[in-house]
Amino acid sequence: MKKIAIIVFIGLLPMLSQAQSFAKYEDMKDVDAMVMTSKMFKMLAKVDLSDDNPEAREYLKLIENLDEIKMFTSTTASVRSEMQKDVESYLNSNNLDQLMRVKEDGKNIRFYSKSGKRDNYVSELFMFMEGEKEGEPISVILSITGEIDLSQLSRLTSDLKIPGAEELKNVENKS
Template sequence: MNKLVITLLLAIAPMFSQSQNFEKYEDMKDVDAMVMTSKMFKMLAKVDLSENDPEAREYMKLIENLDRIQIYKSSNSNIMSQMATDVKSYLQKGSLEELMRVNDNGQNIKFYSLPGKNDNYVRELFMYLEGTEGDKPMSVILSITGEIDLSQLSKLTSDLKVPGAEELKKANKKS
């Protein structure tokens, strides 16, 4: 029994350590960070909206099933290099599947997901962007976890003004 518990703990330990890799960016000086938790989503889901607006109802359904959104953005070359290393490590250790790659107008964007309950849902959507904003280099890490309805996700990323949201919207139309 003890061997089973130890084996399980060792198997899931990388999952916990991976999420920690990105949280370190929250307090760095040259990083724009936004982290929203499930408590925030539950609070937002309770906002009284018009029952006659089906789009608003779908949006609320999407956000109440989210666990966490993390967005980290930096133009500092040292931090960008660190982000690239952490993303590479995260992708090598995790079980994320590549969804798509876009190289457009100086921006290299990669999307990954962790499969969900069926083909329309994922448990994690992960995006990494390397590129420029204006004439400044930038890197962006986005991780959304929970029960994510892919048909509604592009609306959320657009509303959050996440770089790469347009590419996600285009990919969603293709599927």
């Protein structure tokens, strides 16, 4: 019985460590981190808007269905190298489909997703960007989870000033 428990634990260990692979960046000195949870989205969704603004209602509907947004950025070479390794490991073990790659203005941006319950929806949108911002090397990891409507997503990321947000306008057509 002990052997079975040990084998099961060893089998689950990669999945457990993978879930923590990006959490470590929250406390690193050379990483800027932003994490928004479902509680924040639910609080924002309760904002009372007039019924005559359908665009605002659609926006609130989008954020109400989000679980979490995590974004980590760094300009430190050693951290950027670690980010690259963790992203490759994450992509190899999490069944994400590549949506698109963009290489322009000194930036390499890759978008991935997990299928959602409906067409044009995904359960996770993942982006990794390597490049330069204001002449300085930078890496950005972005993960958005929940029931994500791709047609509304570029607006949210633009409002949050997320690097690569401009390229997200093209993701809807690639899904």
